[in-house]
Amino acid sequence: MSxxxxTSIWVVANKLRQLTPPTYVPSDLVETPVPHLNPPTLRKEAADAMVAMFAAGKVEGAGGMQLQSAYRSYSVQVKVYNGYVASAGKAGADSQSARPGFSEHQTGLAADISSLPLTCALQACFGQTPQGMWLAANAYRFGFLLRYPADKTPVTGYIYEPWHFRYIGIPLATEMHTTGVTTLEEFFGLPAAPDYAP
Ligand SMILES: [Zn+2]
Incomplete structure (x- = not known):
């Protein structure tokens, strides 16, 4: 798999790897039938896995979860990024938002998850909630990866995001869990991507 x-569920997008083409739109987007804030749009395979993961979380005692943010198109990312540039400058924007074409959310395979009722939504302390702890330990069973671990900012280019999960399929997620390799960059032997190319 590429x-x-x-279109590959293994695609690696980071600050050194813009999507090709940058305006890529997945062809199999669906609305995920789970509680949500923004449109719960994901690729079909990721949406099905998300439904199963939310259900298992409830059954296994983690509590309720909500999809905060899922697919974002190139044009939406342009608006989001330019909004940050206007208010915080380019450096400020880069610390808070991916540039258009560089966001995992544009693949339709990434999702920001919060607890329900909302506790520490999109904050580091989400990692200490029952939902955050359950996801960190169990997301791999459903094919998801905690994409931005606390100790890997120099590799991923992103601060700890215990709410951001990336669908990579169960075989790869299980292999990463088993081997203890926590980033796609390290697993695939890619260069660290702490920042955009100058
Ligand atoms: Zn995210």
Missing amino acids: IDDP
């Missing part, structure tokens, strides 16, 4: 093809 890490370059944006």
